[in-house]
Amino acid sequence: MIQRDHILRAIKEVPRDHWGVVFLFVLVFSSLGYGLIRSEQKNELLSANIMQLEKQLSITTSVLERSISETHSTLAEELNRERQTVSVIKSDLGNFQQEVGTISSSVDTLEKLNETDPELLQKYSKVYFLSEHYTPERLAAVDKPNLYYEDQPESVHAKMWPHLKELLQSAQTAGVTLWVRSGYRSFDEQTSLKSAYRVQYGSGANTFSADQGYSEHQLGTAVDFITTGLGGNLDGFDTTIAYQWMLTNAHTYGFILSYPQGNSFYVFEPWHWRYVGKELATHLKNTGKSFYDLDQRELDEYLITIF
Numbered sequence: 001m002i003q004r005d006h007i008l009r010a011i012k013e014v015p016r017d018h019w020g021v022v023f024l025f026v027l028v029f030s031s032l033g034y035g036l037i038r039s040e041q042k043n044e045l046l047s048a049n050i051m052q053l054e055k056q057l058s059i060t061t062s063v064l065e066r067s068i069s070e071t072h073s074t075l076a077e078e079l080n081r082e083r084q085t086v087s088v089i090k091s092d093l094g095n096f097q098q099e100v101g102t103i104s105s106s107v108d109t110l111e112k113l114n115e116t117d118p119e120l121l122q123k124y125s126k127v128y129f130l131s132e133h134y135t136p137e138r139l140a141a142v143d144k145p146n147l148y149y150e151d152q153p154e155s156v157h158a159k160m161w162p163h164l165k166e167l168l169q170s171a172q173t174a175g176v177t178l179w180v181r182s183g184y185r186s187f188d189e190q191t192s193l194k195s196a197y198r199v200q201y202g203s204g205a206n207t208f209s210a211d212q213g214y215s216e217h218q219l220g221t222a223v224d225f226i227t228t229g230l231g232g233n234l235d236g237f238d239t240t241i242a243y244q245w246m247l248t249n250a251h252t253y254g255f256i257l258s259y260p261q262g263n264s265f266y267v268f269e270p271w272h273w274r275y276v277g278k279e280l281a282t283h284l285k286n287t288g289k290s291f292y293d294l295d296q297r298e299l300d301e302y303l304i305t306i307f
Contacts, residue, residue: 136220157220238270277306
């Protein structure tokens, strides 16, 4: 109130001809004061709005963060479930593939067994009988350089021939001379041979020669070997380097000595070797057993690996 009185008294003291200026001054001053008041009000309103926006932003941010966290958690759980599902599917698929592989292997085994002559591992020497109609599924001629008598052709089982040829070549590389003296014999050939032996040796022929139908030679997988220094005779083969080489190496090519010393079928025949496959031959070598020591069911288990 005092300030207003001072202002009014100051105005009265102003000459009348200066009142226009005073009025203009008052008007400007009033406008400025009003502007300042409005500016302060606007600032206060703006500050209030900013505070409100900051509060809303804080709330919104909190909501978004919580939502993002919940989304991450949900996605992590779903991803974990998906991974578990994929793991189960992979496990099931692996088991299925293993079953398919087992079935496929079994089918292959059955097919191979079906295609393999079951007679090849039979114990024929005075045990089982081969009929006069039996012949190997296919025969292969022995090369002339591997024959003792080049003018007397010899043949063997066609699937066995590569293994026999490899054996002969390996022996030659080792400086050992081996020839094939006798290979496949038919039922009729064995009949004629046994008859000739009977004429010459009588009943004694039964100690070293099989009757027709009981000879391993009819299978096409048995071979009589001969070497140098014997004058064409089989007797004495066990005293040669060739025999010692066969004892050491023959199993690696699938061959075994059919009638070793002390066998209950025939006299010792160091020259007579039979192809039974590398797996069975190696088993017999490692265990010190002979072919005829094994039960027929055990022998048949090696049929799948004979070739």
